[in-house]
Each structure stands twice: as structure tokens, then as C-alpha cells.
Amino acid sequence: MNDIWIIITASLVAANAAILGSFLIMRRMAMVGDAISHAVLPGIVIAYFLTNSRASFPMLMGAAASGMIVTTFIQFFNKKVKLQNDASIGISYTFLFAVGIILISFFGSNVDLDQECVLYGEIAYVPIDTLFIGELNIGPRQFWILLTTLIIIVSAVIMAYRKLVLTTFDEAFASAIGINVVFWQYYLMAGVSLTTVVSFESVGAVLVIAFIAGPPATAYLLTHSFKRMIYLSILIGIVCSIIGYYTAVWLNGSIAGAISSVIGLVFAIVFAVDLFKRRQVSRQVTQTSN
Amino acid sequence: MMTGNSVETHNLTVIYNKKPAIWNIDFTLPAGKIIGVMGPNGSGKSTLLKAIMGIIEPNIGYAKIFDKDLDDVRERVSYVPQRQSVDWDFPASVWDVVAMGRYARKGMLKRLSAEDKSIIEESLEKVNMTAFAQRQISQLSGGQQQRVFLARALAQQADIYFMDEPFVGVDAATEEAIINLLKSMRDQGKTLIVVHHDLHTAQDYFEWMVLLNTRLVRVGPVEDVFNQETLTETYGGTLTTLSKVASLLQEKSFPMRHK
């Protein structure tokens, strides 16, 4: 039963990340997940000092708040200071991460708080932390949190699908027909913040980032339709979770590490095949034109 | 026939990093005409269009379209951006992009109706891209991409069209097809505001003209504003431009020799 719960948890994270990651990579913002994973530190520290506990809800709120702050910073540097996307992302998150570190050292190094406790959740422990209704065990807490998140993300994306696609593909046209481009950017980033922060706790930051960037990049090579790209990246994420999990069991290694590696490997294979096919096509073209 | 004003700007000013891109632009344009916007690179043509459509917030001034605030006439306004402004590797088909033109009218949730679909097909037909409907947009030539953008604008069924350099990178035949299309739209009462670079064709294409060089140099009917003096003022007094303009005007005054 534990296997199933772990795979389901990873798949839920994969689905969330695939949906949002597809938009992010087309906006050249795939590293936003990485940025948020570091930028949540000050929020977590402040939440800890305000509540003086390591309860996960206040920390989650703190993390989500700093997620939105880093998004605002990125937007500001990008739109107002006119920096490139990647530069904006880099400046914003390193700044917030530094603020987090300063806060920790300022409040004293004796605090029982480190980044790992929130950032590097361990997927292997997911089945242990279960929820009960009365006497009834209804399964892991993370499962319910992630399922709720998935429902929120899916409905939010369905409702705003055309606006999100239009603002991703052609900002100026979207704006000309009266769509508030900045609002929908924040809307998307709010989703990314929620997903990353919620998923950190269950699977750890590295795996979330791998899920955001890897499967959508792989799917992009395989299809010419954006909708299909989303479906395909969800599927790839789930398949990688299954293969990765059993690889970890087989090698007796880290589950998150194995899944991340499989994601990377699958991308590499698809990329190589794609490259090979292109070569073939261009060779045929040159042959027929000769 | 559409009469009255199409666009009206008042002291329109956009400043980037303390440098004005357009400065104190004040004009009124008629409706139902093909109007050229001309000026050298960096003279603020794209910026002017974007400021009129509210894509960028002007630092000073405002614009009205059909004597109304922009938000009251949004669904009558269409825009053809500079082709290079989007990522053509986005996973979408020609049809997908043209369908975006319908979203403006339909709202963002409703399914496309049979009528929408026939409008999309018609729009593709008009730019001669029907055969490419299912083609992935990354596999189009520059001229084909330009025609997809035009089809998207047509699908909007707007009353005023702002087009940023629709003739860049298209061959002569396509250019002629596009200008004929624009003329037939004008004949249906549409207003077309077109950023253009080629001085040779300007007099044939446009009825009105906006000459721009950060400031407004001249605005008015082509026969009044297109002359050596105003073009020198717009493009600066470099020898090559000047002689080009001179020969252009000569060609114009002796059309028989040319034909």
C-alpha cells in the first residue's frame, strides 16, 4: 500500500507541475519554480518567529507570501526596469534568499530551524503521516493537500485557459483586445507559488523543479498542439514517477533522486531521437533536391 | 461609408528611460481611409500605435477612437503586431492563431460556433492560407506568418485596424495581394492605420499620412504632406535619403516615363 501512496503523491505533484510548467517554459520562465523554492526562506523564518512554532500551516502561509513577493519582484524587474526574464528571476530570488539567511543569523543561530525542514520534504515519509476521520484512516495528509491543490489548479486553468494562452503567445495582441496581461501573469504565478510551496513539503524542492521543467520540455518536442503538450507532460510526469519509484526501490536509493534522474533521462532520449529524425528529414530533403 | 474621426490624440507622450519615444503627438485622423505612419527606425511608430491602443500607458496625454474611450470600443479595434514580436515556435497551428481573433468577440469561455468557424475559414481564404490551416506555425515562411497575423485580424471583424509593418519580409506578389485586401476593406468602410517603410510605394498605398520623428512632423492627405521638404524633415538631411526623395518625387510627376 505504501508504494501506491508514494506513486500517487508523486503523480499529483507531477500533474500540477506539468500544467503550470507548460505555460512557464513557453514564457521562458521555467526557473521560476527554482526561484520560489529559495525565495520562501524569509517567509518561513518570519512565520516561525511570529508563531514560535514549526507548525506547518503558518509556515505554509509564510512561504506562500514570499512566493508572491518574489513574483512581484520578478514582474517589477522585468516590466519596469526592463531586465531579461532570467536576470529578473536571478536577482529576485537570490535577494530574498539572502534576506532569509540574514534573518536567521540576526535572530540567533540557536533557533531550531533550517531550510531543510521545509524545503526538502521526503517523499518516503508520505505514507506515515495519515489523516483520520474518527477512527477511519483516510490516507496520507499530503495526498489530500495535493489533491485539493490539483483541483484548484485545474479549475483555475480551465477557467482562464484562453487568456493564459493568449498572454503567453502574444502579449501585445492580448493587451490590444482588452486583456489585463499583468493580472494574468500574477494569476499564473499565484498558481506556481501554491504548487511549489505545497509540493516542497511532500516531495522536496528538487523534484518539484524537475517536474516543472522536465516533462513539459519533453512534451514540447513531441507535439505541435499546446493542449496536447499539457496532457502529454502530465502523462510523462506520471510514467517517470512510476519508473523512478521502482528504480529507487531496486537500487535502494533516494526516491526523489531516482524520479528526477528518470525525468532527465527521458528528456535526453526524446531529444536525441528528435535530433536524429530531423537529421534524417534534412538528409532526405537534400537527396531529393539533388 | 464611415465618416467622422477614427483616431484622435492629445499631447500623447511616451518616455522610456528618460528619453521620449513619442513627444506631444496631437492629431485627428479620418475614418474609412488607409492611413500610413512613416518615419525612420526608432522614430516611435510602434510606440505610437501601442499608446493609442492602450498597450502601453502614455506618460502624458490620451487618445480616443471613434470619439470614445478605448475601453468602450475595444471590440471594434484590431491589431497586427510586428511579426517578430512573438515566438513562432509556440506549439499552435495556423487555425489556432486565427481563432484567437474570435476570442475578442466571443469572450473567453464560450465555444466557437459554426459561424465563428466559417469566419475563420473565410479569413484564411482572404489571405490565401486555407491550405495551411493545420500547419504548425513554426513551419511557415515569414510572408506566411504575416498572412496568418492578417487573417487573425480579419477574423476579429473590427472597424479599425492598426498594422505594424505588414509588408516586411513579404514578396512582391504577396505585398500586392495584401494591399488589394486592405483596399477592399477600406471600401467596406474600415479604417486602416499602417506602419510602412517603403517611400516608393507610399503614395500609391495611402490616402492619408502621419510623418513621425518622435515629434509629429506632418499629418494630412498624402498630396499635401508627401513632399521633399517634409520628408527631409522626417528622415533628416542625409545625402542618400535626400537624393532618393528627389528622384521619387520626379518619378511621381512624370508617371508616363515610369509606366
Ligand SMILES: Nc1ncnc2c1ncn2[C@@H]1O[C@H](COP(=O)(O)OP(=O)(O)OP(=O)(O)O)[C@@H](O)[C@H]1O
Ligand atoms: N520597451 C522599450 N524599452 C525602452 N525603450 C524602448 C522600448 N520600446 C521602444 N523603445 C525606444 O523607443 C524609441 C521608439 O521605438 P519604436 O519601436 O516605437 O520605433 P519604431 O519607429 O517602431 O522603429 P522601427 O522602425 O525600428 O520599428 C526607440 O528609440 C526605442 O529604442
Ligand SMILES: [Mg+2]
Ligand atoms: Mg516598430
